[in-house]
Amino acid sequence: MILVTGGAGFIGSNFILDWLSHNDEPVLNLDALTYAGNLHNLASLKGDPRYTFVHGNIADASLVAGLLSRHAPTAIINFAAESHVDRSIHGPEDFIQTNILGTFRLLEAARAYWSSLPKGNAFRFLHISTDEVFGTLSPADPAFDEQTPYQPNSPYSASKAASDHLVRAYHHTYGMPVLTTNCSNNYGPYHFPEKLIPLVIHNALQGRPLPIYGDGQQIRDWLYVRDHCNAVRRVLEAGEPGQTYNIGGLNERTNLEVVTLLCDILDERRPKADGTSYSHQITYVTDRPGHDRRYAIDARKIQEQLGWRPAETFDSGIRKTVEWYLENQAWVKDVTSGNYRHWIEKQYA
Numbered sequence: 001m002i003l004v005t006g007g008a009g010f011i012g013s014n015f016i017l018d019w020l021s022h023n024d025e026p027v028l029n030l031d032a033l034t035y036a037g038n039l040h041n042l043a044s045l046k047g048d049p050r051y052t053f054v055h056g057n058i059a060d061a062s063l064v065a066g067l068l069s070r071h072a073p074t075a076i077i078n079f080a081a082e083s084h085v086d087r088s089i090h091g092p093e094d095f096i097q098t099n100i101l102g103t104f105r106l107l108e109a110a111r112a113y114w115s116s117l118p119k120g121n122a123f124r125f126l127h128i129s130t131d132e133v134f135g136t137l138s139p140a141d142p143a144f145d146e147q148t149p150y151q152p153n154s155p156y157s158a159s160k161a162a163s164d165h166l167v168r169a170y171h172h173t174y175g176m177p178v179l180t181t182n183c184s185n186n187y188g189p190y191h192f193p194e195k196l197i198p199l200v201i202h203n204a205l206q207g208r209p210l211p212i213y214g215d216g217q218q219i220r221d222w223l224y225v226r227d228h229c230n231a232v233r234r235v236l237e238a239g240e241p242g243q244t245y246n247i248g249g250l251n252e253r254t255n256l257e258v259v260t261l262l263c264d265i266l267d268e269r270r271p272k273a274d275g276t277s278y279s280h281q282i283t284y285v286t287d288r289p290g291h292d293r294r295y296a297i298d299a300r301k302i303q304e305q306l307g308w309r310p311a312e313t314f315d316s317g318i319r320k321t322v323e324w325y326l327e328n329q330a331w332v333k334d335v336t337s338g339n340y341r342h343w344i345e346k347q348y349a
């Protein structure tokens with residue numbers, strides 16, 4: 001059994017689906033079901049004896065201790081987090097609570113559990129982090145590698161950086177078998193429509209403005225979410241405890257390029273009745289405060305040491321993603337209309 005935290009979110013749910021399609025080791029999913037957690041992402045696992053869901057918070061020390069002693073997982077994979085930069089600018093508190101305090105409590109519970117295991121028992125704590133901890137790059141700077149100093153610029157990235165430091169310290173001080181991955185921007189199915197790619201697809205189809213922050217020349221290194229899941233499985237299987245691994249898409253694009261490409265694909269796949277292009281909906285809006293200009297990952301370590309490479313190109317991944325959103329408009333409607341929140345409130349009243 002592995003314990004996945006935050007498994008009802010975007011990457012966590014893709015990871016659980018990917019994991020169970022590759023092997024039969026059961027998954028225990030611990031998720032607090034914040035606005036970003038969606039159990040419908042895992043509806044296909046209904047009745048699957050390999051999957052168990054627990055509604056709860058990673059900061060709940062006694063709940064986590066009980067789960068660890070009852071289920072004796074071989075690994076903890078910590079996806080649980082507050083993940084949206086804009087939300088962290090408007091209200092950083094939840095980011096501090098979950099990303100820092102939550103990770104700390106989870107580490108403490110994991111340490112007690114790991115210390116109680118008989119010598120030789122396999123156990124790993126894999127912490128999922130972001131490239132945003134490294135700060136921002138100028139156009140000519142080399143991409144972030146594992147030695148790049150941390151220079152987080154937003155409350156989100158600062159809270160993730162703090163959690164990464166705690167994870168590192170648990171290896172250095174206690175010898176805990178921890179691993180950390182720092183990944184670039186993901187995209188793909190089940191992405192909550194507050195982030196750039198799903199927001200643009202959703203707004204385009206709704207006839208709403210497609211907001212571009214500032215000049216739209218900020219660069220992100222986009223990775224298809226299933227490629228990230230693959231990398232996480234590989235690190236869990238063959239990564240060296242105490243090490244960190246950068247994961248990236250080898251795919252730097254400006255935001256304007258991404259939005260224009262989405263409009264082109266939608267023009268082809270779902271042409272507008274009036275014959276105009278979705279790109280006419282592009283609207284320049286005030287820039288995000290402290291907006292990082294460029295992220296890029298040097299993924300040579302994971303490529304050379306663990307043999308991982310992304311399988312999707314941006315063109316193939318983005319087309320799959322657009323198809324998924326076109327085919328799953330009910331999912332989008334559910335999360336954007338509040339229906340899903342109502343269901344959760346009733347279910348867990």
Ligand code: NAD
Nearest residue numbers: 006008009010011032033034036037057058080081083186
């Ligand atoms: P998400 O916001 O979609 O999902 C987060 C999940 O964590 C949700 O299901 C939420 O309910 C759950 N959660 C939040 N607080 C919790 C708590 N206190 N206890 C238990 N569960 C809690 O996020 P995501 O995009 O899937 O990101 C997952 C992880 O990957 C995060 O740690 C994020 O920092 C990291 N990451 C994300 C990206 C990206 O592009 N989305 C890139 C690199 C790294």
Ligand code: TYD
Nearest residue numbers: 085185194195196197199211212213218255
């Ligand atoms: P986002 O998906 O929020 O991811 P992150 O901030 O973690 O990189 O944003 C990706 C990029 O797109 C980022 O440079 C901000 C920009 N952006 C817009 O221009 N408009 C939008 O409406 C959003 C949500 C993001």
